[in-house]
Amino acid sequence: MADRPLSELQREVDQYISQFKEGYFSPLAMLARMSEEVGELAREVNHQFGEKPKKATEEENSIELELGDILFITICFANSLGIDLTEAHNKVMNKFNTRDANRWTRKDTE
Template structure:
Protein backbone atom coordinates (compact mmCIF):
# COMPACT_ATOMS: atom_id res chain seq x y z
CA UNK A 1 0.00 0.00 0.00
CA UNK A 2 1.46 3.38 -0.95
CA UNK A 3 1.71 6.28 1.48
CA UNK A 4 -1.46 8.01 0.24
CA UNK A 5 -3.47 4.83 0.62
CA UNK A 6 -2.05 4.43 4.11
CA UNK A 7 -3.34 7.93 4.98
CA UNK A 8 -6.77 6.97 3.68
CA UNK A 9 -6.62 3.70 5.64
CA UNK A 10 -5.77 5.47 8.91
CA UNK A 11 -8.59 7.97 8.43
CA UNK A 12 -11.17 5.34 7.52
CA UNK A 13 -10.20 3.18 10.50
CA UNK A 14 -10.34 6.25 12.76
CA UNK A 15 -13.91 6.82 11.54
CA UNK A 16 -14.90 3.22 12.31
CA UNK A 17 -13.76 1.13 9.35
CA UNK A 18 -14.56 0.45 5.76
CA UNK A 19 -18.06 0.22 4.39
CA UNK A 20 -19.11 -2.87 2.51
CA UNK A 21 -18.07 -3.26 -1.13
CA UNK A 22 -21.38 -2.14 -2.61
CA UNK A 23 -21.63 0.88 -0.31
CA UNK A 24 -18.12 1.89 -1.39
CA UNK A 25 -19.08 1.40 -5.03
CA UNK A 26 -22.14 3.60 -4.51
CA UNK A 27 -19.93 6.27 -2.91
CA UNK A 28 -17.54 6.09 -5.88
CA UNK A 29 -20.43 6.47 -8.34
CA UNK A 30 -21.74 9.45 -6.39
CA UNK A 31 -18.31 11.09 -6.52
CA UNK A 32 -17.98 10.40 -10.26
CA UNK A 33 -21.35 12.08 -10.74
CA UNK A 34 -20.16 15.12 -8.80
CA UNK A 35 -16.99 15.18 -10.91
CA UNK A 36 -19.08 15.06 -14.08
CA UNK A 37 -21.24 17.92 -12.83
CA UNK A 38 -18.20 20.07 -12.05
CA UNK A 39 -16.56 19.25 -15.38
CA UNK A 40 -19.69 20.41 -17.17
CA UNK A 41 -19.48 23.67 -15.23
CA UNK A 42 -15.77 24.19 -15.94
CA UNK A 43 -16.41 23.61 -19.63
CA UNK A 44 -19.27 26.14 -19.62
CA UNK A 45 -21.95 23.59 -20.46
CA UNK A 46 -23.75 23.96 -17.15
CA UNK A 47 -23.16 27.30 -15.47
CA UNK A 48 -19.71 28.37 -14.33
CA UNK A 49 -17.19 26.20 -12.58
CA UNK A 50 -13.82 26.57 -10.93
CA UNK A 51 -10.67 24.53 -11.42
CA UNK A 52 -10.30 24.28 -7.63
CA UNK A 53 -13.69 22.56 -7.35
CA UNK A 54 -12.75 20.25 -10.20
CA UNK A 55 -9.56 19.35 -8.35
CA UNK A 56 -11.58 18.67 -5.19
CA UNK A 57 -13.95 16.35 -7.04
CA UNK A 58 -11.04 14.48 -8.65
CA UNK A 59 -9.57 14.06 -5.17
CA UNK A 60 -12.89 12.72 -3.88
CA UNK A 61 -12.97 10.13 -6.69
CA UNK A 62 -9.40 9.06 -5.91
CA UNK A 63 -10.28 8.82 -2.19
CA UNK A 64 -13.26 6.57 -2.98
CA UNK A 65 -11.06 4.44 -5.24
CA UNK A 66 -8.42 4.23 -2.51
CA UNK A 67 -11.06 2.89 -0.11
CA UNK A 68 -12.02 0.13 -2.55
CA UNK A 69 -8.37 -0.62 -3.32
CA UNK A 70 -7.50 -0.81 0.38
CA UNK A 71 -10.42 -3.09 1.08
CA UNK A 72 -9.16 -5.54 -1.54
CA UNK A 73 -5.42 -5.04 -0.94
CA UNK A 74 -4.73 -3.40 -4.31
CA UNK A 75 -1.96 -0.82 -4.63
CA UNK A 76 -3.45 2.07 -6.65
CA UNK A 77 -0.11 3.26 -8.03
CA UNK A 78 0.76 -0.24 -9.19
CA UNK A 79 -2.67 -0.61 -10.78
CA UNK A 80 -2.24 2.76 -12.52
CA UNK A 81 1.22 1.79 -13.78
CA UNK A 82 -0.22 -1.42 -15.25
CA UNK A 83 -2.98 0.56 -16.96
CA UNK A 84 -0.51 3.07 -18.41
CA UNK A 85 1.57 0.21 -19.79
CA UNK A 86 -1.54 -1.43 -21.23
CA UNK A 87 -2.59 1.77 -22.99
CA UNK A 88 0.93 2.38 -24.31
CA UNK A 89 0.86 -0.96 -26.10
CA UNK A 90 -2.80 -1.36 -26.98
CA UNK A 91 -3.66 2.19 -27.99
CA UNK A 92 -0.37 3.63 -29.27
CA UNK A 93 -1.84 4.33 -32.74
CA UNK A 94 -5.39 5.00 -31.60
CA UNK A 95 -5.23 8.56 -30.33
CA UNK A 96 -4.59 11.71 -32.35
CA UNK A 97 -2.54 14.73 -31.40
CA UNK A 98 -2.79 15.90 -27.75
CA UNK A 99 -5.29 18.62 -26.99
CA UNK A 100 -3.51 21.97 -27.07
CA UNK A 101 -5.71 23.28 -24.24
CA UNK A 102 -4.34 20.78 -21.74
CA UNK A 103 -1.89 22.32 -19.33
CA UNK A 104 1.14 20.16 -18.61
Template sequence: MENTIYTTKEIQERVDQYIGQFKEGYFSPLSLMARLTEETGELAREVNHYYGEKPKKKTEKEKSMEEELGDIIFVLTCFANSLNMDLSDCFHRAITKIETRDKDRWTKKDDLHQ
Protein backbone atom coordinates in the same frame (compact mmCIF):
# COMPACT_ATOMS: atom_id res chain seq x y z
CA MET B 1 -3.42 25.04 0.71
CA GLU B 2 -0.62 22.60 1.52
CA ASN B 3 1.43 21.63 -1.52
CA THR B 4 2.60 18.19 -0.44
CA ILE B 5 3.36 15.52 -3.00
CA TYR B 6 2.29 12.00 -2.02
CA THR B 7 3.23 8.68 -3.55
CA THR B 8 0.38 6.26 -4.06
CA LYS B 9 1.76 4.22 -1.16
CA GLU B 10 1.64 7.29 1.11
CA ILE B 11 -1.91 8.06 -0.04
CA GLN B 12 -3.00 4.52 0.74
CA GLU B 13 -1.29 4.61 4.15
CA ARG B 14 -2.81 7.97 5.07
CA VAL B 15 -6.31 6.86 4.10
CA ASP B 16 -5.82 3.60 5.99
CA GLN B 17 -4.73 5.50 9.11
CA TYR B 18 -7.81 7.70 8.86
CA ILE B 19 -10.28 4.86 8.29
CA GLY B 20 -8.54 2.72 10.92
CA GLN B 21 -9.72 5.09 13.67
CA PHE B 22 -13.30 3.96 13.24
CA LYS B 23 -14.92 0.68 14.28
CA GLU B 24 -16.95 0.64 11.06
CA GLY B 25 -13.82 0.46 8.88
CA TYR B 26 -14.13 0.49 5.10
CA PHE B 27 -17.51 0.38 3.40
CA SER B 28 -18.37 -2.72 1.37
CA PRO B 29 -17.25 -2.77 -2.29
CA LEU B 30 -20.85 -2.19 -3.39
CA SER B 31 -21.20 0.88 -1.15
CA LEU B 32 -17.83 2.18 -2.33
CA MET B 33 -18.94 1.74 -5.94
CA ALA B 34 -22.08 3.74 -5.22
CA ARG B 35 -20.00 6.40 -3.50
CA LEU B 36 -17.57 6.55 -6.43
CA THR B 37 -20.51 6.98 -8.81
CA GLU B 38 -21.85 9.79 -6.62
CA GLU B 39 -18.48 11.58 -6.55
CA THR B 40 -18.07 11.16 -10.31
CA GLY B 41 -21.50 12.74 -10.76
CA GLU B 42 -20.41 15.68 -8.61
CA LEU B 43 -17.33 16.14 -10.79
CA ALA B 44 -19.51 15.96 -13.91
CA ARG B 45 -21.74 18.67 -12.46
CA GLU B 46 -18.74 20.94 -11.84
CA VAL B 47 -17.38 20.33 -15.35
CA ASN B 48 -20.80 21.19 -16.75
CA HIS B 49 -20.86 24.43 -14.73
CA TYR B 50 -17.41 25.51 -15.91
CA TYR B 51 -17.39 24.21 -19.49
CA GLY B 52 -20.99 23.42 -20.32
CA GLU B 53 -24.15 25.36 -20.86
CA LYS B 54 -25.45 25.06 -17.30
CA PRO B 55 -24.19 27.85 -15.04
CA LYS B 56 -24.52 27.50 -11.28
CA LYS B 57 -27.52 28.92 -9.52
CA LYS B 58 -26.72 31.81 -7.19
CA THR B 59 -27.82 29.63 -4.27
CA GLU B 60 -25.44 26.74 -5.11
CA LYS B 61 -22.36 26.18 -2.97
CA GLU B 62 -19.05 26.97 -4.65
CA LYS B 63 -17.02 23.80 -5.23
CA SER B 64 -14.03 23.12 -7.41
CA MET B 65 -13.06 20.39 -9.81
CA GLU B 66 -9.91 19.90 -7.68
CA GLU B 67 -12.09 19.19 -4.66
CA GLU B 68 -14.19 16.70 -6.60
CA LEU B 69 -11.12 14.97 -8.08
CA GLY B 70 -9.71 14.72 -4.56
CA ASP B 71 -12.94 13.09 -3.38
CA ILE B 72 -12.66 10.57 -6.22
CA ILE B 73 -9.04 9.80 -5.29
CA PHE B 74 -10.09 9.27 -1.67
CA VAL B 75 -12.92 6.88 -2.59
CA LEU B 76 -10.72 4.98 -5.10
CA THR B 77 -8.10 4.64 -2.39
CA CYS B 78 -10.70 3.31 0.05
CA PHE B 79 -11.78 0.84 -2.63
CA ALA B 80 -8.22 -0.36 -3.23
CA ASN B 81 -7.41 -0.57 0.48
CA SER B 82 -10.59 -2.46 1.31
CA LEU B 83 -9.63 -5.09 -1.28
CA ASN B 84 -5.90 -5.11 -0.36
CA MET B 85 -4.89 -3.77 -3.76
CA ASP B 86 -1.83 -1.64 -4.45
CA LEU B 87 -2.75 1.47 -6.45
CA SER B 88 0.70 1.59 -8.05
CA ASP B 89 0.23 -1.96 -9.31
CA CYS B 90 -3.28 -1.11 -10.56
CA PHE B 91 -1.91 1.90 -12.42
CA HIS B 92 1.04 -0.07 -13.84
CA ARG B 93 -1.32 -2.70 -15.23
CA ALA B 94 -3.57 -0.04 -16.78
CA ILE B 95 -0.83 2.09 -18.36
CA THR B 96 0.96 -0.98 -19.74
CA LYS B 97 -2.28 -2.14 -21.35
CA ILE B 98 -2.99 1.33 -22.76
CA GLU B 99 0.54 1.89 -24.04
CA THR B 100 0.43 -1.47 -25.79
CA ARG B 101 -3.13 -1.42 -27.10
CA ASP B 102 -3.18 2.23 -28.17
CA LYS B 103 0.45 2.78 -29.25
CA ASP B 104 -0.56 3.40 -32.87
CA ARG B 105 -4.08 4.69 -32.28
CA TRP B 106 -3.33 8.43 -32.12
CA THR B 107 -1.34 10.79 -34.32
CA LYS B 108 2.13 11.25 -32.83
CA LYS B 109 3.70 14.66 -32.57
CA ASP B 110 6.66 15.15 -34.93
CA ASP B 111 8.91 16.36 -32.13
CA LEU B 112 8.09 14.94 -28.72
CA HIS B 113 10.25 17.61 -27.04
CA GLN B 114 8.02 20.54 -28.05
Protein backbone atom coordinates in the same frame (compact mmCIF):
# COMPACT_ATOMS: atom_id res chain seq x y z
CA MET C 1 2.51 19.38 0.22
CA ALA C 2 5.31 17.57 -1.57
CA ASP C 3 4.70 14.90 -4.18
CA ARG C 4 3.97 11.60 -2.48
CA PRO C 5 3.77 8.11 -3.93
CA LEU C 6 0.42 6.36 -4.18
CA SER C 7 1.55 3.85 -1.54
CA GLU C 8 1.91 6.69 0.96
CA LEU C 9 -1.52 8.05 0.07
CA GLN C 10 -2.98 4.57 0.52
CA ARG C 11 -1.34 4.30 3.97
CA GLU C 12 -2.60 7.76 4.98
CA VAL C 13 -6.18 6.93 4.01
CA ASP C 14 -5.95 3.55 5.76
CA GLN C 15 -4.74 5.21 8.96
CA TYR C 16 -7.64 7.64 8.76
CA ILE C 17 -10.28 4.94 8.15
CA SER C 18 -8.76 2.59 10.75
CA GLN C 19 -9.63 4.97 13.58
CA PHE C 20 -13.36 4.29 13.08
CA LYS C 21 -15.20 1.13 14.16
CA GLU C 22 -17.18 1.11 10.91
CA GLY C 23 -14.03 0.78 8.78
CA TYR C 24 -14.38 0.65 5.01
CA PHE C 25 -17.79 0.49 3.38
CA SER C 26 -18.74 -2.61 1.41
CA PRO C 27 -17.63 -2.69 -2.24
CA LEU C 28 -21.18 -2.05 -3.43
CA ALA C 29 -21.58 0.95 -1.11
CA MET C 30 -18.23 2.31 -2.29
CA LEU C 31 -19.25 1.94 -5.92
CA ALA C 32 -22.42 3.89 -5.15
CA ARG C 33 -20.37 6.56 -3.39
CA MET C 34 -17.93 6.73 -6.29
CA SER C 35 -20.83 7.13 -8.73
CA GLU C 36 -22.19 9.95 -6.58
CA GLU C 37 -18.81 11.72 -6.58
CA VAL C 38 -18.46 11.35 -10.36
CA GLY C 39 -21.92 12.92 -10.67
CA GLU C 40 -20.77 15.86 -8.55
CA LEU C 41 -17.70 16.23 -10.78
CA ALA C 42 -19.94 16.18 -13.86
CA ARG C 43 -22.05 18.93 -12.35
CA GLU C 44 -18.99 21.11 -11.70
CA VAL C 45 -17.62 20.53 -15.21
CA ASN C 46 -21.02 21.41 -16.65
CA HIS C 47 -21.12 24.62 -14.60
CA GLN C 48 -17.62 25.63 -15.68
CA PHE C 49 -17.54 24.44 -19.29
CA GLY C 50 -21.13 23.65 -20.19
CA GLU C 51 -24.32 25.52 -20.76
CA LYS C 52 -25.64 25.27 -17.21
CA PRO C 53 -24.56 28.16 -14.97
CA LYS C 54 -24.68 27.77 -11.21
CA LYS C 55 -27.68 29.08 -9.36
CA ALA C 56 -26.95 31.91 -6.95
CA THR C 57 -28.10 29.65 -4.10
CA GLU C 58 -25.66 26.82 -4.93
CA GLU C 59 -22.58 26.56 -2.76
CA GLU C 60 -19.15 27.14 -4.22
CA ASN C 61 -17.29 24.00 -5.22
CA SER C 62 -14.51 23.15 -7.60
CA ILE C 63 -13.38 20.52 -10.06
CA GLU C 64 -10.23 20.14 -7.96
CA LEU C 65 -12.21 19.25 -4.82
CA GLU C 66 -14.44 16.83 -6.71
CA LEU C 67 -11.40 15.09 -8.22
CA GLY C 68 -9.96 14.92 -4.69
CA ASP C 69 -13.16 13.25 -3.48
CA ILE C 70 -12.92 10.72 -6.32
CA LEU C 71 -9.27 10.04 -5.50
CA PHE C 72 -10.16 9.48 -1.83
CA ILE C 73 -12.96 7.01 -2.58
CA THR C 74 -10.77 5.27 -5.17
CA ILE C 75 -8.07 4.80 -2.53
CA CYS C 76 -10.67 3.56 -0.03
CA PHE C 77 -12.02 1.10 -2.61
CA ALA C 78 -8.53 -0.19 -3.44
CA ASN C 79 -7.52 -0.47 0.21
CA SER C 80 -10.67 -2.39 1.12
CA LEU C 81 -9.92 -4.93 -1.61
CA GLY C 82 -6.17 -5.13 -0.96
CA ILE C 83 -5.27 -3.55 -4.31
CA ASP C 84 -1.95 -1.74 -4.67
CA LEU C 85 -2.76 1.31 -6.80
CA THR C 86 0.83 1.69 -7.99
CA GLU C 87 0.69 -1.86 -9.34
CA ALA C 88 -2.73 -1.16 -10.90
CA HIS C 89 -1.36 2.01 -12.52
CA ASN C 90 1.67 0.16 -13.88
CA LYS C 91 -0.55 -2.52 -15.43
CA VAL C 92 -2.80 0.08 -17.06
CA MET C 93 0.16 2.04 -18.44
CA ASN C 94 1.65 -1.16 -19.84
CA LYS C 95 -1.67 -1.83 -21.57
CA PHE C 96 -1.74 1.67 -23.09
CA ASN C 97 1.92 1.47 -24.13
CA THR C 98 1.48 -1.91 -25.84
CA ARG C 99 -2.07 -2.58 -27.01
CA ASP C 100 -2.84 1.08 -27.69
CA ALA C 101 0.66 2.12 -28.80
CA ASN C 102 -0.48 3.20 -32.27
CA ARG C 103 -4.06 4.13 -31.52
CA TRP C 104 -3.59 7.91 -31.38
CA THR C 105 -1.84 10.41 -33.63
CA ARG C 106 1.50 11.30 -32.09
CA LYS C 107 2.79 14.86 -31.95
CA ASP C 108 5.85 15.67 -34.03
CA THR C 109 8.95 15.38 -31.87
CA GLU C 110 11.08 17.78 -33.90
